[in-house]
Amino acid sequence: MKLNFLDSFDFFTGVPDSLLNPLCSYLYNRFGISDRHIVAANEGNAVGLAAGYHLATGKVPVVYLQNSGEGNIINPVASLMNDRVYGIPCLFIIGWRGEPGVHDEPQHVYQGMVTCQLLKDMDIAYFVVEKDTSEAALAEQMEVFRALFARGKQAALVVRKGALQYDGPKLHYENAFPLTREEIVRRVAAAAGEDVIVSTTGKASRELFEYRTATDDTHARDFLTVGSMGHASSIALAVALYQPGRRVWCLDGDGAALMHLGAMPVLGSRQPGNLIHVLINNQCHETVGGMPTVANAADLPAIARASGYKTVLRAENADELAAALERLKAAPCPAFLEVMSNSGARADLGRPTIPAMENKQHFMEYLQKNNE
Ligand SMILES: Cc1ncc(C[n+]2csc(CCOP(=O)(O)OP(=O)(O)O)c2C)c(N)n1
Numbered sequence: 621m622k623l624n625f626l627d628s629f630d631f632f633t634g635v636p637d638s639l640l641n642p643l644c645s646y647l648y649n650r651f652g653i654s655d656r657h658i659v660a661a662n663e664g665n666a667v668g669l670a671a672g673y674h675l676a677t678g679k680v681p682v683v684y685l686q687n688s689g690e691g692n693i694i695n696p697v698a699s700l701m702n703d704r705v706y707g708i709p710c711l712f713i714i715g716w717r718g719e720p721g722v723h724d725e726p727q728h729v730y731q732g733m734v735t736c737q738l739l740k741d742m743d744i745a746y747f748v749v750e751k752d753t754s755e756a757a758l759a760e761q762m763e764v765f766r767a768l769f770a771r772g773k774q775a776a777l778v779v780r781k782g783a784l785q786y787d788g789p790k791l792h793y794e795n796a797f798p799l800t801r802e803e804i805v806r807r808v809a810a811a812a813g814e815d816v817i818v819s820t821t822g823k824a825s826r827e828l829f830e831y832r833t834a835t836d837d838t839h840a841r842d843f844l845t846v847g848s849m850g851h852a853s854s855i856a857l858a859v860a861l862y863q864p865g866r867r868v869w870c871l872d873g874d875g876a877a878l879m880h881l882g883a884m885p886v887l888g889s890r891q892p893g894n895l896i897h898v899l900i901n902n903q904c905h906e907t908v909g910g911m912p913t914v915a916n917a918a919d920l921p922a923i924a925r926a927s928g929y930k931t932v933l934r935a936e937n938a939d940e941l942a943a944a945l946e947r948l949k950a951a952p953c954p955a956f957l958e959v960m961s962n963s964g965a966r967a968d969l970g971r972p973t974i975p976a977m978e979n980k981q982h983f984m985e986y987l988q989k990n991n992e
Pocket of ligand 1 (some may be wrong): 637686689690796820822823824847848872873874876877902903904905906907908913
């Protein structure tokens with residue numbers, strides 16, 4: 621389905637998704653990153669921006685998200701946008717990962733099952749878009765939606781895999797940092813030795829998994845946070861607090877860390893003396909197509925410092941990374957290391973072959989065994 625029906629909307633905000641890549645390219649070409657297209661920290665943040673846009677202009681905003689982000693919109697939709705509160709119209713465009721009957725990764729299976737039910741529960745009318753949805757059918761549906769918007773209601777297009785089509789140039793973002801994320805993951809994992817690692821959502825976890833396989837190592841020391849984007853550092857914090865005898869590393873991404881940035885002062889407030897938070901900053905959501913984050917406009921080490929981390933380091937290349945990892949061996953914790961990365965990734969990167977449930981079991985057994 622072509623995207624020209626969106627030409628009449630002029631404010632977009634959201635968090636990218638691979639199923640929405642054609643939409644992301646359309647937005648990047650039409651607006652770049654600007655006041656008319658804001659890449660939000662999380663989907664709830666996007667709802668707030670959308671509400672403000674409507675208050676200021678009276679017009680209907682568009683919020684795009686992967687269905688994983690439905691949870692993040694529930695509070696501001698129910699308690700702000702809903703027509704029993706302020707009645708703020710909004711068009712949601714939702715990538716439907718884990719649609720029943722379509723094979724997908726474990727983190728998407730349940731979310732995929734409840735995607736439409738959650739919309740019903742939230743009183744958001746929805747229409748499922750597929751590859752062969754005709755322009756006429758969509759136009760008719762948009763008329764129905766416009767009537768709902770006029771009554772202060774919200775509506776959603778739920779987008780099936782492969783349904784969107786955009787013929788313009790593909791979204792492309794790159795930066796000039798020499799290290800790839802995969803190289804950083806490998807070097808950090810090597811430096812962590814026998815310590816445990818909690819890794820973030822997306823390709824960083826996949827690269828860590830492949831590194832363990834390639835080095836014939838166990839996967840049991842790694843907890844792969846395949847879903848729940850932005851929560852890896854909180855998981856790592858509680859593991860560190862309740863496993864005080866071991867060192868815990870968190871491998872984070874800039875998009876993920878920004879998504880729930882409040883986790884950093886929470887972490888700092890507990891002062892875990894055994895936690896190292898490594899943030900791989902490629903300044904974009906590389907895993908889902910490379911839409912830039914706001915990481916290039918934020919001083920993440922300064923945020924770490926202000927959040928109470930005792931050691932704060934930054935590395936831009938292999939030598940600086942080696943020196944930082946050496947320093948971290950004896951540095952006071954909690955420690956924070958920002959490593960700048962380019963936006964490259966291997967085209968043939970695999971996915972974890974161990975089921976999520978087994979990953980959890982092996983990780984917990986590992987923690988228990990070494991406590992005895
Ligand atoms: C709540 C939520 N919203 C969106 C997604 C889709 N998603 C998966 S990975 C990812 C990008 C992560 O970006 P970053 O942390 O910077 O890591 P990178 O992919 O650049 O290594 C996104 C947006 C998700 N999994 N969960």
